[in-house]
Amino acid sequence: MNPRNVHIPQDSPHHRFDDSDDILNDFDFEKLRQVFVSGWPWVLGIILATISSAFLYIRYTKPIYSAHSILKLDIKNEANLLGLQNPLEQDIKGLAGEIEILRSRLFFSKVVDAVGMDISYYHPGRSHLVDERYGNSPFKVEYVLKNPNLLDNRFDVEILNDSEFYLSCLALGGKVGDKQQFGSTIVTNDFTFTLEKTSHFEDQKSLVDFYFILNSKASLINYLESHVTVEPVNFNANTIKISLSDFNQIKARNLLEAIDTIYLAFTKNAKNQAVEQKIDFLETQMAKTTKELVEYEEYFEKFTIQNRTTDLSGDLTKTIALLNELDSQRYNMRDHLSEIDMIGENFNNGKPVSVFKIPTRIAELINNYNKLVSDRNLKLNSYNENTQVIKQLDQQIEIAKNSATSRLIAYKNNLIQDLEELNKKRTILEDNFVELPSMGTSYNKNRRLYTLQEEFYFSLIQSKIELEIARAGTVTNFVILSPASVSNIPIHPRKILIYGIGLVAGLMISVLFMAIQFLLHDKITSQKELEKIMHAPILGLIPHYKQEKLSNSKLIVTNNPKSSISESLRSIRTNMEFIAATGKNQLISVTSTVSGEGKTFIAVNLGAVFAYAGQKVVVVDLDMRKPKVHIAFESERVQKGMSTILIGKEKIEDCIQESELDNLHFISAGPMPPNPSELLLSPKFDEFLEVLRKKY
Structure with a gap:
């Protein structure tokens, strides 16, 4: 491009x-x-x-150790080998479901119930790091807790000697009684304790202080929830990793081994939970159905005993026949009664009596009566009624009549009773005849319900058998790829x-x-930094003076002419001479922002360097508030100087003082005036400088 x-x-x-x-x-x-x-x-x-x-x-x-194991989970259904459909197939969860089971409080509750962690023993340890005595406590506690509020509370044990100790609990206000004996029972309103020494007692009795905690089930479940982690390793291989962290390595490993073992049984029970519920339901229904079948059977038994039959249609036909027969018997009895009434009327009229359906004995009495009446009627043709023969016949007829009448009355009463009995039987049969259809309907209905319940019962038995076969055929292919192990290197x-x-x-x-x-940072620490800030050229640098500690500024170049400070001052003098190449007498001002930064030290020593070069120099102290030049020259402070010159009290010549070096003079600040700034700004100060420029 x-x-x-x-x-x-x-x-x-x-x-x-x-x-x-x-x-x-x-x-x-x-x-x-x-x-x-x-x-x-x-x-x-x-x-x-x-x-x-x-x-x-x-x-x-305190270091935390982690025990972990890797498990391979799989659910196999072998009930299909029997040709049955497994009812569990729809309930089998994936690997995520297994992880949720392992994390559930229900599973942790099973673990807590199985491992028996109701008591924990501790020793305070060094540096307040508590050490749990898991499996190696110097004593064990047998207890009966009466006050559940003491769960998860600390009971302190102070071992005094081989046989005595103090027991205390903060929740109970301190010590429990006086000295206690190992092996003896401690009984209070809140608990019953017995502390027995273990095989570890001799090795640890010198540690003196121990304590134990009666753990609640909720706290143990919370402990497992916070210390157990479950995570998938490979979804395709159905592998998971279970980790348990604790301060005690042995405890972590043992608890994880218990979790692996309990999970084997828990998984199978969890997978069979639906079947167990169905079997329980079937058993409940079977018990209910059995009870109903027994009630129906008792009903049929009572019905048979009371009615002496189970064929109600046949009984209905028989009842009709019986009613007809009873009606016939009643008719005959009424006919007999009518005949008896007719015989009675004939007796009363003295007429012969006809006999048709009268029993033989009564008929013989009536026939005897009829014969006597016939004999009397024949003899009346020959005899008078008042004759002895007729009277005897009348007596015999009366006797025969009374005898037949009494028998007829007795027979009539029997017939009346029999007729009443027949009427009662007919009434009963009529009532039964009315009830038989409804009884038959109820009986047949109960028979049909009994048959249905019986069929339902057999179907329940068959379903239960199938579920039990399915349950027996469901196995867990639970493989521990990596058993519970714990590293000696803590995880934290x-x-x-x-x-x-x-x-x-x-x-x-x-x-x-x-x-x-x-x-x-607001300090100037190097020449380059200063050059960036200042527009004026830098003439030189003076190192820090370390040879001796100076309480005040001092003229030192005279004593150390070859020191680094002296060389630095000479370099500054040379640079200043190059700058001031005009040949005129130079005026040099040495100043700083605050006191104590080295103005006096630089001024007097720089003046000395110029004096060594043969130049005449005068150092003027213009710091009228804190004058130090006279101190640097080791001179006494005098009552004349710059302040007295500027106010016209003294002459310049009278205020100039000589130093130990030739050509080096100085003028001190003099007495401190009330207005030093105004004095320095006055025209007399300019005149003063012009006078000195001519001489120095």
């Missing part, structure tokens, strides 16, 4: 690169270097502090990681610290 045809927009990377170059050029690396040089002890201290914090965190953090705290975090944190804090120092 021809570069001349390329258009670069203003926000192109080239422009950004130029901007970054400008930023880099504007950035004060020298200032950064100075800040780092002055602040590196702080950086080192910060890094050491963060690493020390990491060390203390590791030192006073990880030393390398903690130290790394401490180092990184130290570096980040150090960078932040240096950035703040860089932003807050």
Whole structure:
């Protein structure tokens, strides 16, 4: 491509690169270097502090160990080998379902019930790091808890000797009784405890302080929820990883082994839960149906006993025949009664009696009566009624009549009773005849219901058999690919990681610290930095004087003419001579922003360097509030100087003082005036300078 045809927009990377170059050029690396040089002890201290914090965190953090196992899960249905459809197929969950089962509180509840973690034993340990005595407690507690509010509360045990200890509980207000004996029973209103020594007692009795906690089921479930993690390893292979973290390695491994074992049974029970519920339902229905069948059978039994039949249609025909027969018998009896009444009327009229259906004995009596009546009627043809023969016949007829009448009356009463009995029987049969259709309907209805219940019962039995076969045919292909194991390296705290975090944190804090120092840095620390700020040329630098500690500014070039400070001052003198090449006498002003920055030190020593070069120099102290020039020349403060010159009290010649060097004189500040600024701004000060310029 021809570069001349390329258009670069203003926000192109080239422009950004130029901007970054400008930023880099504007950035004060020298200032950064100075800040780092002055602040590196702080950086080192910060890094050491963060690493020390990491060390203390590791030192006073109890290590956590993790036990883990890898399981391969699979559900196989072998009931199909029997030609049955498995009712569980629709209930089988995927791997996600198995993970949810392992995380559920229901499963953790099963684990808590199985492992028996109702009591936990502890020793406070060093540096307040509690150490659980899992499987190696010096004592064990047999208890009966009467107050459930004491669950999850701490019971402290202070071992006094081989046989005695103190028991205390904060929830009960402190110590429980006096000294207690190992092996003896402690009985209170809240609990009954018996503390027995174990085989680990001799090794640990010197530790003295122990405590135990009676764990509630809810707290144990919460413990498992917070310490057990389940995660998939491979969905296609149906593999999952179960991890359990705890401070105690043995506890973590044992609990995880228990979880693996319990999950084998729990998984099978969970998979069969639907079948179990169906079987329970079938058993309930079978029991209910059996009860109803028994009730129907009892009904049929009572019906048969009461009615002596189960063929109600045949009984209906028989009842009709019986009614007809009873009606015939009733008719005959009424005919007999009519005949008896007729015989009675004939007896009353004295006429012969006809006999048709009268029993033989009564008929003989009536025939005897009829014969006597016939004999009487024949003899009346020969005899008179008042004759003895007729009277005897009348007596015999009366006797025969009475005898026949009494028998007829008895017979009539019997017939009446029999007729009443027949009427009662007919009434009963009529009632039964009316009830038989409804009884038959009820009986047939119950018979049909009985048949239906019986068929339903047989279908329930068949369904239950199929479900039990399906349940027996469902197995779990549960493979522990990696059994419960725990590493000797704790998962927390990880030393390398903690130290790394401490180092990184130290570096980040150090960078932040240096950035703040860089932003807050307002001192000039190098010549380059000063040259950037000042428009005037830099004539030289003077190093810090370290040979001796000076309480006040002092003339030192006379004692150390070859020192670095003396050489620096000579370099400044040379540069000033090059600048002031006109040959005129020069006026040099030495000033600073605040007191104590070295004005007097520079002025007197620079004047001495000029004096060594043969030039006549006078040092004038214009700091009338804190004068120090006379101190630098080791002279006493006099009551004349600049202040008295400017007010016209003294002459210049009278105020000039000589130093130990030839050509080096000085004028002190004199007494402190109330208005030094006004004096320096007055015309007399300019006149003063002109006078000195001519002599020095």
